Amino acid sequence: MMEFNKEQRLLDQITYPADLRKLDREQLPQVCDELRQFIIDMCSSNPGHLGASLGVVELTIALHYIYDTPHDALIWDVGHQAYGHKILTGRKSVFHTNRQLNGISGFPRMSESEYDAFGTGHSSTSISAALGIAVADRLQGIKRNVVAIIGDGSMTGGLAFEGLNNAGTENTDLLVILNDNNIAIDPNTGALKEYLTDITTSRTYNKVKSELWHLFGKINKIAPHAREYAQKLENGLKSALMHQSNLFEALKFRYFGPVDGHDVMHLTELLYDMKNIPGPKLLHLRTVKGKGFPLAELNQTVYHAPGKFNRETGELVGTRGSSPEPPLYQDVFGYTLLELARQNDKIVGITPAMPTGCSLKIMMDEMPERAFDVGIAEQHAVTFSAGLATQGMIPFCNIYSSFMQRAYDQIIHDVALQKLPVVFCLDRGGIVGTDGATHQGVFDIAYLRCIPNIIICAPMNEEELRNMMFTAQLKNHGTIAIRYPRGKGSMTDWKKPLREIGIGKARMVKPGKDIAVLTIGHAGNMASEALMRLDQEHIEAEHWDMRYVKPMDSECLHAIFKNFKNIITVEDGVISGGFGSAVVEFMTDNGYQANVKRLGVPDTFVDHGTQAELYKQCGFDAEGIYRAVKSMVKPRVLSKVG
DSSP: OOOOOGGGOSGGGOSSHHHHTTSOGGGHHHHHHHHHHHHHHHHHHSOOOOHHHHHTHHHHHHHHHHSOTTTSEEEEESGGGOHHHHIIIIISTTGGGTTSTTSOOSSOOTTTOTTOOSOOSSSSOHHHHHHHHHHHHHHHTOOOOEEEEEETTGGGSHHHHHHHHHHHHHTOOEEEEEEEOSBSSSBOOSHHHHHHHHHHHOHHHHHHHHHHHHHHHHHTTTSTTHHHHHHHHHHHHHHHHHSSOOHHHHTTOEEEEEEETTOHHHHHHHHHHHTTOOSEEEEEEEOOTTTTOHHHHHOTTGGGSOOSBOTTTOOBOOOOOSSOOOOBHHHHHHHHHHHHHHHOTTEEEEESSOTTTTTTHHHHHHOGGGEEEOOSOHHHHHHHHHHHHHTTOEEEEEEEHHHHGGGHHHIIIIIITTTOOOEEEEETOBOOOTTOTTTOBOSHHHHHHTSTTEEEEOOSSHHHHHHHHHHHTTSOOOEEEEEOOSSBOSOSSOOOOOOOOOTTOOEEEEOOSSEEEEEOTTHHHHHHHHHHHHHTTTOOEEEEEOOEEESOOHHHHHHHHHHOSEEEEEEEEESTTSHHHHHHHHHHHTTOOOEEEEEEEOSSOOOSSOHHHHHHHHTOSHHHHHHHHHHHOOOOOOOOOO
16 A cells, blocks of 8 residues: 655645545646545554445545536445545544544434435435435536445335336436445355346447447547447447346446456546436445555455455454353354254245345355345345245244334234244344444334234343243244344343243343333343442342343233332333333323332433443433432431430
């Protein structure tokens, strides 16, 4: 990697894209090297999404060099590709705060910068949003360029195809850039991947097409319609040389590519030419995720978001000590699913493009025929699971909580309505931390609780997660959702013999007589910490790990409301419509009266920060629970003896 003296550095001279456009085109390769080094330096000490942003350095610079941003609109999909974009658009000096509490977001955000034309934390949204912007411009007589940059697996999402289909019929000026790096977090799967590979590897076709394009580009100065003839001739070549039609052109897009996405000089020339071509266009780029950082290129899954690393060697900076630590909840899921699948040949695993992130890869490595990565396609994952369930299979469908929101109709219509025994394992349930508002998995309890025919449970520890999974496959209980958090649990000796947990049965963690604290899921561990402190102050709180939100343990709740007038509920999810709301509904439906305080996520979108910082901000960390109890109960005065 090239090094530059301070007086030679071009990136120091760039605060906004207007500064970049003052440079000679021949200086752009140096800017690319400097921007890539800057991203590596920042991400090595302040963890973020490294690989995807390194792969689009040349594209980012070419776009801002050719287009008049922010007047011209760039939409990055998925938004973790946009680090270079942020650095070039006025946020270089604050980029060290990326993903930190009160710092800048790790994704494009309209409220953060006028250069962020659309917020894109989740994938596959860019084409639809860009089309909406382009059509609005047309209706209002606004002349500008609108570009959707879609990559890192986002093209496999159904919404992307819906956008393409509509855009082709609208015949609106729109450029879609497909950043084809053949990987999301894990390697891409499916027929689209094979199709793009076929296009890319057809050397004869690409060589002839490239020569034709350049030839007619020169003639075009004399004959303005030369490239139109080139396009028609090229279409004939596809049939002759590739023996297949072009999917994108079938959708009425002008297709260009594939092109080397790391040749910034060629990209600027190509983008300049394409600005004047009307109608919907698709530019297919081939890039390397992690480009310019050898270990990130070799191990693209690990260096998608590697945490802290040594920027010289690439070695990951470990956080584990020598003593045993609790495992990640996702790994407990992965190892338990494999254990169950060995015992029951009806069990299958499904995930939408997250086999490593959710640890389904553990089963996938041993039983590839029974573990399915369906690509970034949550709606398909749910209905595919439903189809499996109709034939007696037991699908464990693992989807991140915030991603499951995309498949809400399928949960209702295709699974719950038909009472199908699909086991939804909702990873990253609750506060996730630095990914911010787009990824906080705080809505699942509320959005699932209103659906009939569904069981909702959440483990307080790793042993409960194992036993909930074991219980779910023992008999046909119908649709079950098990939600668990991002990160580590609380047990080091978690791999215990499996046992059934009664559906809708709570467990008492600690007896008490002054106040009842009811918790759901991992938040119970924070309550346990708070209640130990309260014991020392002579406040005896009874703690119940409710385990099930639906159905709730009515026998337990009747006893609690008969014995306590002060009750606190704690959940790592939204208060509105969540677990605490279910407790209050039980109280009113059964004629009880009590002072109930609900702790959880307030009615707001929670921004980025560490999990601990956000638990505290929302008021349900151990300190927040401690203060809530203290506000409701006075310490008992111990009588003196003798």
